[in-house]
Amino acid sequence: MSSEHQSDSEDADESQDRPSSTGKKEDPVGRPTQSEVEEDAPQRVCASPPGSSSEDQPEGSAGSSPPRLEDEEPRSSPGAAPQAASGGSSSSEGYKGNSLFSWLQSRTVRRGLFVDPARDNFRTMTSLYCSMNPAVESVNLSSQTHGAVFNLEYSPDGSVLTVACEQTEVLLFDPISSKHIKTLTEAHEDCVNNIRFLDNRLFATCSDDTTIALWDLRKLNSKVCSLHGHASWVKNIEYDTNTRLLVTSGFDGNVITWDTNRFTEDGCPHKKFFHTRYLMRMRLTPDCSKMLISTSSGYLLILHDLDLTQSLEVGSYRMLRARRTPLSSDGGTSASRSTVTPRQGHDSKLHPHREGLSPRNSLEVLTPEIPGEKDRGNCITSLQLHPKGWATLIRCSSNMDDQEWTCVYEFQEGAPTRPLVSPRCSLRLTHYIEEANVGRGYIKELCFSPDGRLICSPYGYGVRLLAFDERCSELADSLPVQTSCLREIRSIYSHSDVVLTTKFSPTHCQLASGCLSGRVALYQPKF
Numbered sequence: 001m002s003s004e005h006q007s008d009s010e011d012a013d014e015s016q017d018r019p020s021s022t023g024k025k026e027d028p029v030g031r032p033t034q035s036e037v038e039e040d041a042p043q044r045v046c047a048s049p050p051g052s053s054s055e056d057q058p059e060g061s062a063g064s065s066p067p068r069l070e071d072e073e074p075r076s077s078p079g080a081a082p083q084a085a086s087g088g089s090s091s092s093e094g095y096k097g098n099s100l101f102s103w104l105q106s107r108t109v110r111r112g113l114f115v116d117p118a119r120d121n122f123r124t125m126t127s128l129y130c131s132m133n134p135a136v137e138s139v140n141l142s143s144q145t146h147g148a149v150f151n152l153e154y155s156p157d158g159s160v161l162t163v164a165c166e167q168t169e170v171l172l173f174d175p176i177s178s179k180h181i182k183t184l185t186e187a188h189e190d191c192v193n194n195i196r197f198l199d200n201r202l203f204a205t206c207s208d209d210t211t212i213a214l215w216d217l218r219k220l221n222s223k224v225c226s227l228h229g230h231a232s233w234v235k236n237i238e239y240d241t242n243t244r245l246l247v248t249s250g251f252d253g254n255v256i257t258w259d260t261n262r263f264t265e266d267g268c269p270h271k272k273f274f275h276t277r278y279l280m281r282m283r284l285t286p287d288c289s290k291m292l293i294s295t296s297s298g299y300l301l302i303l304h305d306l307d308l309t310q311s312l313e314v315g316s317y318r319m320l321r322a323r324r325t326p327l328s329s330d331g332g333t334s335a336s337r338s339t340v341t342p343r344q345g346h347d348s349k350l351h352p353h354r355e356g357l358s359p360r361n362s363l364e365v366l367t368p369e370i371p372g373e374k375d376r377g378n379c380i381t382s383l384q385l386h387p388k389g390w391a392t393l394i395r396c397s398s399n400m401d402d403q404e405w406t407c408v409y410e411f412q413e414g415a416p417t418r419p420l421v422s423p424r425c426s427l428r429l430t431h432y433i434e435e436a437n438v439g440r441g442y443i444k445e446l447c448f449s450p451d452g453r454l455i456c457s458p459y460g461y462g463v464r465l466l467a468f469d470e471r472c473s474e475l476a477d478s479l480p481v482q483t484s485c486l487r488e489i490r491s492i493y494s495h496s497d498v499v500l501t502t503k504f505s506p507t508h509c510q511l512a513s514g515c516l517s518g519r520v521a522l523y524q525p526k527f
Helices: 005-015 035-040 087-107 122-129
Strands: 132-134 149-154 161-165 172-173 179-184 192-199 202-207 209-215 227-229 236-239 244-248 254-259 270-275 281-286 291-295 300-304 336-339 362-367 377-387 391-398 406-411 425-435 454-459 460-465 487-493 499-504 511-515 522-524
Touching: 122 254, 132 487, 149 172, 149 192, 172 487, 179 244, 202 244, 209 236, 227 460, 236 281, 244 281, 254 281, 254 425, 254 454, 281 377, 336 406, 362 425, 391 425, 406 454, 425 454, 454 511, 460 499, 460 511
Parallel strands: 192 236
Antiparallel strands: 132 522, 149 161, 161 172, 172 179, 192 202, 202 209, 209 227, 236 244, 244 254, 254 270, 281 291, 291 300, 300 362, 336 362, 377 391, 391 406, 406 425, 454 460, 460 487, 499 511, 511 522
16 A cells, blocks of 8 residues: 555544534644645645654555655654554644644744745746746847946846946846847946945946946936045945945945935935955845955955944954964854954944943954865955845955855854854855856956845856755755855856856846946846
């Protein structure tokens, strides 16, 4: 008798004990019975009793393992024991209820109180991702007018794709039809480096001309305003949706906040929030509770319990100018944590918890572990954050510029192991992969998919789609005990020059990439 027939016979036996008035029997502790779950549970769920082992199965199925959800690792049922005939139906139902409760509890790990059905759709996602191909009509413009593509950004509703170009221009396209909407020919006086949407109509651009410009999609003939405050190239823009503060960083080492609540044609109020040498990239977590800053000297700075309304007068750190120290990670998988040496007189602002003050904006300095680079320095050139705030994604190159790596670090929340070293969070290297060292000297911007399952990384003259496992599972479902390699889902080569930037659409199953010669390619599933 197969397992399905066996479960059917058990269901028939149980149905004889059910009250005829309701047709369902309630568990003594209020949990649903096995019969109720079988009506609602996916068909992949085990149909045989949870406690049954290979010894209890018929001879024909003795070698098969108990059925389980395909996106889970095998796990034993806590407290599993054979059902005794003397226990009666109540003990059997109580056992099933306990097993069911354990199963539901395991399915809701890091997902709140309810089961997230998105965790079971990996087959669909894998099929979509593996079928990504260049669209029939991709954006393809001559590099004689706008130069290399440095950054791509979709509007939040996915209706507009903006392109930051080397030759002072910003291009706007309809990503669905691939039609050109408008070219902002003199958006800046130098290279346009980054674009950030504040909402569906307002966006900001920054440039090597040291300025930031605000634009309105409804009136693109002129800027809303220009913002002046940086002393060197402005490289990236973030936006705090809670305070409506625009946050920018540049090669002058400054992180500046701009109050967009009070902007005029002449600009808007701003103040210097933070300063450090060798600053490369700055990012805010999705909930704006942390700020991450990467440096060309291989350090990663994290500001915890972020409060952008306070300015931090922390100057240059001797540590950031010193040689990279050996790592002291546990098991070789964690980033090393270090104290910093600020300028004299600012220790209380850097570590306010030491003086019994508010712990807002406490600083943590890390030297992220890079596989194969333990004894060599590295430069963190690209920095991204998981859309759910679970991890950070970096791309780094060796000081000799002969190797490139893409690494994923999980945020580990909890009490610090050393109370005097400020952070209440550190990073653990979970996944990595070595990249093609093509186009030396250029920064390659990688990205997460909107659901966080996939990473798109520039790879030579094309892009690579990387996942945490072969099933494109979410990071929380595929955290390895030991550091593991990212899985390559698909490689697509559609450019004739080095790819510098990639971006996923926030609303459609679409991907865009831009290269050094100025071509923008669009990718979408093709069945």
